Amino acid sequence: MSDMLVSAPADRRSVLGLLRPSLVQLTLVRFREFWREPEAVFWVFVFPILLAAGLGVAFESRPAERLRIGVAGEALEKILAAEPSLAVEIMTPAAAEQALRRGRIVLYAATDASGALRLRYDDALIEARAARLLAERAAERAAGAPELVPVAEEVVREPGSRYIDFLIPGLLGLNLMGSGMWGIGFAIVDARRKKLLKRLLASPMSRGEYLLSFLLSRLGLLLVEVFALLGFGAWVFGVPVRGALWELLLVCVLASLAFTSLGLLVASRARTIEAASGLMNFVMLPMWVLSGVFFSSERFPDAMQPFIRLLPLTAVNDALRRSMLEGAPLSSLGPQTAVIGAWLLASFITALRLFRWR
Amino acid sequence: MIRSARETKDSAASAGRATLCVRSLRKAYRDVVAVDGVDFEVWPGECFGLLGPNGAGKTTTIEICEGLLEPDSGTVELFGLTWARHGAELRQRLGVQLQDTQLSERLTVEETVRLFRSFYRRGPSVEEVIRMVQLEEKRKARVGALSGGQKQRLAMACALVGDPDLLFLDEPTTGLDPQARRQLWELIGRLKREGRAVILTTHYMEEAERLCDRVAIIDHGRIIALGTPAELIGRLGAGHVVEFAVDGSRKPPPEALEAIDGVVAVRALEGGYQLRVRELHRAVPALLEQLRRHGLGVTELRTHSASLEDVFVALTGRHLRDE
Numbered sequence: 001m002s003d004m005l006v007s008a009p010a011d012r013r014s015v016l017g018l019l020r021p022s023l024v025q026l027t028l029v030r031f032r033e034f035w036r037e038p039e040a041v042f043w044v045f046v047f048p049i050l051l052a053a054g055l056g057v058a059f060e061s062r063p064a065e066r067l068r069i070g071v072a073g074e075a076l077e078k079i080l081a082a083e084p085s086l087a088v089e090i091m092t093p094a095a096a097e098q099a100l101r102r103g104r105i106v107l108y109a110a111t112d113a114s115g116a117l118r119l120r121y122d123d124a125l126i127e128a129r130a131a132r133l134l135a136e137r138a139a140e141r142a143a144g145a146p147e148l149v150p151v152a153e154e155v156v157r158e159p160g161s162r163y164i165d166f167l168i169p170g171l172l173g174l175n176l177m178g179s180g181m182w183g184i185g186f187a188i189v190d191a192r193r194k195k196l197l198k199r200l201l202a203s204p205m206s207r208g209e210y211l212l213s214f215l216l217s218r219l220g221l222l223l224v225e226v227f228a229l230l231g232f233g234a235w236v237f238g239v240p241v242r243g244a245l246w247e248l249l250l251v252c253v254l255a256s257l258a259f260t261s262l263g264l265l266v267a268s269r270a271r272t273i274e275a276a277s278g279l280m281n282f283v284m285l286p287m288w289v290l291s292g293v294f295f296s297s298e299r300f301p302d303a304m305q306p307f308i309r310l311l312p313l314t315a316v317n318d319a320l321r322r323s324m325l326e327g328a329p330l331s332s333l334g335p336q337t338a339v340i341g342a343w344l345l346a347s348f349i350t351a352l353r354l355f356r357w358r
Numbered sequence: 359m360i361r362s363a364r365e366t367k368d369s370a371a372s373a374g375r376a377t378l379c380v381r382s383l384r385k386a387y388r389d390v391v392a393v394d395g396v397d398f399e400v401w402p403g404e405c406f407g408l409l410g411p412n413g414a415g416k417t418t419t420i421e422i423c424e425g426l427l428e429p430d431s432g433t434v435e436l437f438g439l440t441w442a443r444h445g446a447e448l449r450q451r452l453g454v455q456l457q458d459t460q461l462s463e464r465l466t467v468e469e470t471v472r473l474f475r476s477f478y479r480r481g482p483s484v485e486e487v488i489r490m491v492q493l494e495e496k497r498k499a500r501v502g503a504l505s506g507g508q509k510q511r512l513a514m515a516c517a518l519v520g521d522p523d524l525l526f527l528d529e530p531t532t533g534l535d536p537q538a539r540r541q542l543w544e545l546i547g548r549l550k551r552e553g554r555a556v557i558l559t560t561h562y563m564e565e566a567e568r569l570c571d572r573v574a575i576i577d578h579g580r581i582i583a584l585g586t587p588a589e590l591i592g593r594l595g596a597g598h599v600v601e602f603a604v605d606g607s608r609k610p611p612p613e614a615l616e617a618i619d620g621v622v623a624v625r626a627l628e629g630g631y632q633l634r635v636r637e638l639h640r641a642v643p644a645l646l647e648q649l650r651r652h653g654l655g656v657t658e659l660r661t662h663s664a665s666l667e668d669v670f671v672a673l674t675g676r677h678l679r680d681e
Contacts, residue, residue, distance in 0.1 A: 022477050025472060026473065029469070032464065037464065191462075194459065198456060199454070199456050199461075202426055202456065203449060203478075203516075204478060
């Protein structure tokens, strides 16, 4: 009953008619505090784009590299250089020995007294085995061997299967985790340390509205964050967004809420920034490594897979990749959304139980 | 429900009910007893001071009254209401300024006041509150750029946004320079004249004497004296304090000093004595005569009117700011 009385006059002055002025003010404060901290703006908006740009350029798909091989003499060089995938260099057997050891060439070709082709290479290297086949084929062609089976080539370099396509959804997930957890964790621990939480508690502020203001401001920043990174990926590298955009956004919102709750949990009792930072890193670092941000989480041993799949960031990255790269509809992302939703509920409920205002 | 509460308060005030009534308050932290059986009332329009050294239990007492801490035992009633049953209503009617709260440095003065104003159902406008604490020129300034005194006045503004009937100020002038302190005293004086009840903790004598209608001197969690500053000083039975030092290692016997007409109490200091005396113009010549008779030369002689500091010394044998 007293709640009704509290909200009645408030509604008249509110901006949207629905929101109470106190909630509007609390949310505005969150935005102001964020924008007025240049470091935070850098880490949330600029850093992921720099990272994407750097890694995108480093792992850019180039035209297939030529394999470097060494040959004993000019005659052989002429024959093998006819194969466009081989880069051929004349060298003495002693120099070739060293070049092979150092990986400067993958194969050394010479002819022996009988005129047979002698190929030296390490058969553990896939590239060396490819060079062997190419050299053999070039020698056969030079000797007039006919093409036994006609081959038609089709070269595929499609957006969606390159490293940058794998990377952008991973970075998006990583960013949702970082900004969600730091955004709320830092602000709350800082307010507790400065006794600002206690001061707010001594006012008639609603505690629920205080926490809600974090979620609302997070969702506002989320839009900017997601569009900045996706826009950059699409514009510079042509990274596709094949699923429905609103479904992708929904996944982002769910992910952001889950990580914000996790941040609230981490910040529920910490009294110093140092303690909070330690806890944050303890929670986030394993996911940086395990959850398939920079490389596929499938690379870890099978025994670890069930555990890895239950991490929230793994589920988020998986859902983002399927939606963006495969165009999977939200309805097919049930397992991932279930994991994210479970983290959201479990963290939020535990955080509310543990939370200390002082 | 709220309306009826307000009526209760109005009729209670006319019937002479205390704004704040504290009974047998007790609070311990692990093995330290912070508040050890405290009773007092604050009446409408009164400025009540809790005076004591650091660690005496002032802040614990005030935070229990503010509903921020639960007492181990005892009761607190504000306007006849209790925290357990009327928490939300009480929050609307109190103004609170806590010891060393740091408001967000990245917000401006105006934004900070507007935030706090949004929590209250009624109260003056943001502009009015900023004018009340004389921060008009700093309206657009970031909190981080304010001086200590300005920050403290902003904290007062945040306490005033709900037009409170009762204002809690926990060491409002600690750490401020004398000029900023006087500015804040003027502000508190104005708030008193507007008829608000104020509870103030301080360890500055001068502040308590100047602002408070009544003072409770608190030490080790107990109230050891309570009354108007004039009453408390009057209880010393002596309006003046004389301190003197003599040359050499010899000191006059205390009995000889106690025998001097008008001397109420004698306390040994390093190298001399402190006397509380009724009439300065009789006691000082008699004292000098006594010292001359003992063949002692006076190297230092100071007198001042008795203050709350002397009351504290008389009650505890310690100075307020020893700790």
